[in-house]
Amino acid sequence: MGFDDGCNTGLVLGLGFTSTAESSTPSKAAKRPCLKFEQSTTAVEPSLTLGLFGETYKKVNNIDVNKAGSCGEFSDHQLYRQPSPHSHSAVSSFSSGRVKREKDLSSEETEVERVSSRISDEDDDGVNARKKLRLTKEQSALLEESFKQHSTLNPKQKQALARQLNLRPRQVEVWFQNRRARTKLKQTEVDCEFLKKCCETLTDENRRLQKELQELKALKLAQPFYMHMPAATLTMCPSCERIGTGAGADGASKIPFSMAPKPHCFNPFTNPSAAC
DNA sequence: CAAGCAAATGTTTTTACGTCA
DNA sequence: CATGACGTAAAAACATTTGCT
Structure with a gap:
């Protein structure tokens, strides 16, 4: 994949970086192959395509099947927050082993919460005001350091980091989400600059070739x-x-x-x- | 007081996994 | 037993809100 492909198929506009060591079969470990900005940016090479991808967003029929889908945050939200009017309150019965594991984690998180006095203080007073935490320099530094190693966290890492930072796992999770978003925004700006330069170079090259063509045509007529x-x-x-x-x-x-x-x-x- | 940043929240999409025919 | 369809939960992406400086 690279610049050449866009020439044949035409009209595909995209930007991104293709790993040179990309495997075609996503492993189970790589759960989310899309748009991950790993640290090893040196190992990727830029790819530019212009036009429309065949890929379109699919609309799932049963959209509200997973309305409780935010129950990905179930444990954190339910354990640490007053339920908001819009939150889905009930995911009542679980039976799978995975959920059991989640429950175990939740109990761990409860323990973390107990340790974390700054949080319980805010929640216990009954006021449902959304207080905004400001991370300390140390917390930010450690989070940054961790982000450098992994841009995503598995539950264990999240737990450990939360414990280390005296934060809720949910807060660590949110920080990583926002951090990824910022990284992506930054990357998009870089890509934008890259594309601008590409455009300029191609324009110059096109101008040069046009000129050369004119010269050759003139030469052909003269000879x-x-x-x-x-x-x-x-x-x-x-x-x-x-x-x-x-x-x-x-x-x-x-x-x-x-x-x-x-x-x-x-x-x-x-x-x-x-x-x- | 407006602007910008970042934490937090809500929604959508993707993926893994279990169940069942 | 293998397999494909289907449902569900979890996690991540994405969009937006909101509090603070």
Whole structure:
């Protein structure tokens, strides 16, 4: 995948970074293959595509099936917050082992909460005001450090970090979510700049090629010599559109320019000039 | 007081996993 | 037993709100 692909299929506009060591089969460990900004940005190479992807957002029929879906935060919300008027209050009966595990975690979180005095103080007074926590420098630093290692946390890591920071797991989770969002925003800005540069380079290259084409056309008109040659002896490099004279019409080996397997597409970062 | 930042919340989408025919 | 369809929960992405500086 790269710049060349967009040339053949056309009209695909996208930006992103493709890992060079990308495996085609997502493993179970890599649960969310989309849009993860790992630390090893040096191991990825930029890819640009222009146009429309065939991929579209799918609308799920049973949208409200998982309305309780926010129960991903069930344990945290239920344990630590006064239920908001809009929150889904009841996810009553669980039976799966996974939920059991979640319950275990929740009990752990309760323990964490007990330790965390700054939180219980706020909640216990009955006032449902949404107080905003300001993380200390130390907390932020540790979170940053952890984020550098993993941009996402598994439940155990979350628990451990929360305990270490004297925060609720939910707060750690939220911090990571927001941090990922900021990272992505930053990355989008970088990509935007990258695309701008690409656009400028391509515009310049296009201008140069147009000029060269004009010159060649003028040359062709000024030199009737070409006209006297058999058409088959004139070949044009598909990449740079320079005209060459084939020595004979029989063998491709004698033709100075052979057709490229596919149209040359200019990549300003790997090919600063035309292929010839 | 408006603006910007960041914590928090709500919604949607994706994925993994269990169950059942 | 293998397999595919289906339902559900969890987690992440995404969008928005809100409190604080």
